[in-house]
């Protein structure tokens with residue numbers, strides 16, 4: 001059982017027609033294809049609504065989370081071991097879930113504002129990591145946690161390197177400068193696996209299949225912070241404001 005994940009090839013598409021292919025009373029509704037992003041890589045799953053025809057009326061029910069099910073584990077030398085060909089579970093309340101049946105034609109639509117904020121938050125944390133790595137090369141391999149929420153994002157590193165106020169200023173200036181330059185950000189597929197994606201800005205490339213902006217300028221103004229989580233665990237987080245809404249989203 002697999003859901004075709006439309007956000008990879010159509011990152012700014014916000015709705016699609018689909019068919020219900022499975023219903024799990026705990027995990028939710030599985031569709032044959034969906035624009036909704038299932039939580040992974042630290043980025044929260046999408047919320048939104050699923051609509052269908054009920055006689056002559058159109059019924060619309062909310063889903064409050066999107067999660068990945070089990071799939072094939074990707075084993076490539078140059079890419080992290082991620083599950084691919086997974087079903088995407090759209091989580092609805094039990095009462096709402098009972099309105100669906102396998103084979104039903106539906107329309108899924110993600111919450112635009114939340115997806116936009118997650119996309120900005122996600123793109124911004126890439127710039128934060130780039131800034132940190134400009135000062136501490138190789139820090140990518142020390143990442144132990146990543147959390148990307150609508151209000152901001154954070155990275156936790158297993159490192160004895162305690163970040164200083166100067167580090168925070170350096171990263172903040174680095175990120176703000178990239179935003180000012182309105183740099184282009186790219187994604188591209190792994191040659192051997194269509195679900196394995198890379199993110200690139202300048203000559204900086206990392207594996208990532210999340211939701212990204214196309215240019216840095218949309219991010220706006222950022223505020224970078226640090227926190228020590230003990231002797232060998234350090235956190236860097238950021239929030240943003242004054243962001244711009246890209247004009248190419250398709251409702």
Ligand SMILES: [Zn+2]
Nearest residue numbers: 199208209210
């Ligand atoms: Zn990413």
